[in-house]
Amino acid sequence: MKYLILFCALMASSVMAHPLKGSWQLKSGFYVNEQGQKIDYEGLKLTAIKVVSDNHFSFITMSDGKFWAAGAGNFEANDKTYTERPVHTSYPVPADGKYQFDYQLEGDLWQKNRWQDGQLVEHEVWQRLP
Structure with missing residues (x-):
């Protein structure tokens, strides 16, 4: 009986796990800089890993093998928006202390878009790591 209870508890926790929870590798993206120029991540040779837990995120980004940026904090998400x-x-x-993205999760790909004043200012594609 205790094994059945343990099994049910484990199954319930896996069903309730947030779909973004896990480790992610940056595949592609761009952002719009302060001068309104689109900056492609490929041109910057950016690589990044992001880790998402139940309520927290952290990431580190490298540019051509050198440190570029890092951040950590809290996040909230529903089925359409992800807010760091x-x-x-x-x-x-x-x-305002936050970055809000529209997102789509398709299999192991997570696409995020951030808008500002009706303009797309950031787009990222992440792939779930095994």
Whole structure:
């Protein structure tokens, strides 16, 4: 009986796990800089790993093998939006303290888009790591 209870508890926790939970590798993306120029991640030779837990995230990004940026904090997500609230960063955080993305999760690919004043200012594609 105790094994059945343990099995049910493990199954319930896996069913309730957040679908973004896990480790992710950056595949591609771009951002729009302060001058309105689109900067492609490939041109910067960016690589990154992001780890998402139940309520927290952290990431580190390298550019051509050298440190580029890192951040960690809390996040909230529903089936359409993912909002990061960085607590520790190597970069300035917006005045409202958050980054909100629309996202799609298809299999092991996670695509995120961030909009500002109706303009797409950031797009990222992440692949789940095994």
